Amino acid sequence: MNTPEPRLARDDEPTVMGMDERSAWVQLFVFAITTGVYLFVVLSRVRVTPVEEVEWVAPLLWAIGISIVTVIVGSIISGVGGAMGLAMRGRDPDVELKSDSRDKDIARHARLRTYWVGSVLGAGTLVLAMLDVDTLWIGTYVFAVSSAGAITDAAVRIRAYRRGFVS
Amino acid sequence: MSPKPTRVANRIRALRAERDDLTQAELAERLGVTRQTVIAIEQGRYSPSLEMAFQIARIFELPLDDVFQYGEGDDN
Numbered sequence: 001m002n003t004p005e006p007r008l009a010r011d012d013e014p015t016v017m018g019m020d021e022r023s024a025w026v027q028l029f030v031f032a033i034t035t036g037v038y039l040f041v042v043l044s045r046v047r048v049t050p051v052e053e054v055e056w057v058a059p060l061l062w063a064i065g066i067s068i069v070t071v072i073v074g075s076i077i078s079g080v081g082g083a084m085g086l087a088m089r090g091r092d093p094d095v096e097l098k099s100d101s102r103d104k105d106i107a108r109h110a111r112l113r114t115y116w117v118g119s120v121l122g123a124g125t126l127v128l129a130m131l132d133v134d135t136l137w138i139g140t141y142v143f144a145v146s147s148a149g150a151i152t153d154a155a156v157r158i159r160a161y162r163r164g165f166v167s
Numbered sequence: 168m169s170p171k172p173t174r175v176a177n178r179i180r181a182l183r184a185e186r187d188d189l190t191q192a193e194l195a196e197r198l199g200v201t202r203q204t205v206i207a208i209e210q211g212r213y214s215p216s217l218e219m220a221f222q223i224a225r226i227f228e229l230p231l232d233d234v235f236q237y238g239e240g241d242d243n
Contacts, residue, residue, distance in 0.1 A: 008196065009190075009191075015202055017203075018203060095192075096202065100199070101200060101204070101216060102204040102213055105213075164172040164211065165213070166172050166214065
């Protein structure tokens with residue numbers, strides 16, 4: 001059975017989110033949730049156990065692993081869902097979901113605006129090391145700063161997609 | 168509605184209508200971008216690169232400043 005050629009969208013049809021915007025939304029939610037869960041688990045243990053005895057390495061590795069895998073899988077699932085929706089309406093997912101120059105400009109715009117999160121907040125790691133605090137606090141701080149960078153990056157990208165930006 | 172982030176205005180929507188109702192998707196296809204990007208340019212939410220601006224002007228067979236205008240105001 002021949003499938004009809006995909007058609008171009010009409011102006012009166014709603015647009016769909018491209019792959020990069022979908023990934024930004026997934027990144028925002030995944031890092032917010034995994035970081036929140038990690039902090040809840042570890043800080044709950046700190047309240048009832050001496051800091052030096054708290055097991056934090058395994059939860060941290062799980063949080064990092066789950067974050068990375070979920071962002072990748074979530075972006076793929078979101079993209080496949082979008083592609084199926086477009087295909088059912090006879091439209092071309094390859095054309096409507098692809099990345100273009102605006103996506104690249106938005107990614108660069110977000111990188112420039114979130115650089116400070118990694119660099120300025122990252123310097124706090126030095127302060128914690130100088131204060132000779134427990135490694136739990138250093139590991140947790142580094143993870144939290146990395147997550148804050150990922151969340152800020154996603155939020156800046158989403159804002160640029162929704163409200164526009166000047167590069 | 169929030170103010171447009173760019174002071175670069177354009178007549179793309181009007182020019183599309185004049186050119187036998189060239190659709191956003193058709194213009195996007197000729198530019199090699201998505202329809203979302205054409206919409207963002209039309210609405211002033213995205214300033215295209217100089218190269219893309221020239222491509223758009225060439226599609227409409229017009230000089231660049233017949234398609235794009237830079238708004239008056241503070242130049243800082």
